[in-house]
Amino acid sequence: xxxxxxxxxxxxxxxxxxxxxxxxxxxxxxxxxxxxxxxxxxxxxxxxxxxxxxxxxxxxxxxxxxxxxxxxxxxxxxxxxxxxxxxxxxxxxxxxxxxxxxxxxxxxxxxxxxxxxxxxxxxxxxxxxxxxxxxxxxxxxxxxxxxxxxxxxxxxxxxxxxxxxxxxxxxxxxxxxxxxxxxxxxxxxxxxxxxxxxxxxxxxxxxxxxxxxxxxxxxxxxxxxxxxxxxxxxxxxxxxxxxxxxxxxxxxxxxxxxxxxxxxxxxxxxxxxxxxxxxxxxxxxxxxxxxxxxxxxxxxxxxxxxxxxxxxxxxxxxxxxxxxxxxxxxxxxxxxxxxxxxxxxxxxx
Numbered sequence: 401x402x403x404x405x406x407x408x409x410x411x412x413x414x415x416x417x418x419x420x421x422x423x424x425x426x427x428x429x430x431x432x433x434x435x436x437x438x439x440x441x442x443x444x445x446x447x448x449x450x451x452x453x454x455x456x457x458x459x460x461x462x463x464x465x466x467x468x469x470x471x472x473x474x475x476x477x478x479x480x481x482x483x484x485x486x487x488x489x490x491x492x493x494x495x496x497x498x499x500x501x502x503x504x505x506x507x508x509x510x511x512x513x514x515x516x517x518x519x520x521x522x523x524x525x526x527x528x529x530x531x532x533x534x535x536x537x538x539x540x541x542x543x544x545x546x547x548x549x550x551x552x553x554x555x556x557x558x559x560x561x562x563x564x565x566x567x568x569x570x571x572x573x574x575x576x577x578x579x580x581x582x583x584x585x586x587x588x589x590x591x592x593x594x595x596x597x598x599x600x601x602x603x604x605x606x607x608x609x610x611x612x613x614x615x616x617x618x619x620x621x622x623x624x625x626x627x628x629x630x631x632x633x634x635x636x637x638x639x640x641x642x643x644x645x646x647x648x649x650x651x652x653x654x655x656x657x658x659x660x661x662x663x664x665x666x667x668x669x670x671x672x673x674x675x676x677x678x679x680x681x682x683x684x685x686x687x688x689x690x691x692x693x694x695x696x697x698x699x700x701x702x703x704x705x706x707x708x709x710x711x712x713x714x715x716x717x718x719x720x721x722x723x724x725x726x727x728x729x730x731x732x733x734x735x736x737x738x739x740x741x742x743x744x745x746x747x748x749x
Contacts, residue, residue, distance in 0.1 A: 480508040487512065491519060493526045540581060543574035584709035587648075588698065588716060604638040604747060605646045607678075611667060614650050618658065627661050629654075633669040633678075638747045645717050652710035653680040653737055660684035660735060676746040681736040686729035695727050711737075721745065 480502040490497050499519075502512040550567040553559050559567060608631065615622070615629055622629060639646060657665040661682035668679040687695065696715040714737075718725045723741040730736050 480504045480512070484508065484512050484515065487515065493523055540578065543578040543581075546574045547571050547578075581709070584713060587713060588709065601642050602640050603643070604640055605643045607637050607639055607646065607650075608633055608635045610643070610646050610650050611654070613647075614654055618654070621658065625658070625661075626663065627658060628664045630664055630666040633667055634748050636748055637669060639741070640745045640747070641721065645720075649714055649717055649739070652714050656680075656710055656737075657682040657684075657735070671743050671746070674743050676741045676743045678739045678741075679736055681730055681734055683732065683734045686733045686735045687727060692727055696725070714739075 483500050483502050487499055499516055502509045550571050554564055554567055611629075611631055611633075615631075621627075654665060654667075657680050661684050664683045666679075666681045666683075668677075668681070670677050696711050698709060698712040715725050718739055718741075721741060723739055723745075725737065725739050727735065727737050
C-alpha cells in the first residue's frame, strides 16, 4: 500500500517532534552538568558519556515510537480517509465503478458505507429520471402520431364521410388522452418540487360525499359493465386533506379498480393501532406477482392499464401526508390497494 501525502507529512512531523524534544533535552542536561547545578561538582567524563548514551538511546527510542505511532495513524485514519477520497473522485452516475471498502470498524467505515448508499440512490434517481423522460416522450408521441395521421387523411380528402366522422372521434379521444398525460406529468412534477408539504389549504372533507360524486360521474360505466360499487365506510367519515387531493385519490383508485373488476368494487375503512386504514378492492383477477412491486412506478402499466400515472399520483399524495400505501391480492384473489394514515387525519363527525 503506497503511503499517502498526508501520512508522509504526519511521519515527518512525529520525527521532527522527536528530534526537537531530544535536542532540547540534551541542551538542558548539558547545561545542568556544566554548571554543576545538581551535582555540586564537575561531572567526570565517564558520567558525561553515560548521559550522552542515554540521550542518544532516548532519541532512537522516541523516533521509533513516533514512526510506529505515525504508521498506526496512517493505517487507521489517513489510509481510510484516502480510500474514501479515491471513491469520491471516481463517482459516476453512468458507468459501474469499483467501490473500495473501508474496514476501520469506526465512523470512517460508516461514512464510506453511507456514501455508497447515497451513490446508489443517486444512480437510481438518475435511472428513473431517464426512464421518466423516455416514457413521457413515448406517451406524448403516440397520440400525436395518431392525431397527425388522421388530420392529414382528412385534409387530403381520402376518407369517406363515415370514416371521417370516426377519424374526428379518434382525434378528439387522442387529444383528451394527450391532455390527461400532460396534466398528470405536470401534477407529479409539481409534487416532486415540494420539500415540505404546506397544509394551510387542508380542511375536513367528507369522503363518502366524494365517493358518491365519483359514483354519479361513473354511473354509465358502472351500468354498462354491470359493476356494483359497495361503500362500507361511515357516511360521516372525514379526512383532513385538500378536496382536490381527496378527489384524485378516489378517482384514480376507483377508476383503476373499475377497470379490472368483474362484478364488484368495494371500499372499506377501519382504525387499528392509532392508524386509519382505507381499502379499495375489486373482484377481478388480482395483481400479477411481477406487478405488485411496480404498480406505483411512473408509467408502469399492467395489462389493460392506461398511461401508468394514476397510481403514481396516488402514492405521491399519500407520501405527502406521511401515509403508507401498499398493494396485494385478497383471499378471494382480487386486487386490494390499502392506504394508511395517522388516525389524527380522520374524524367521524
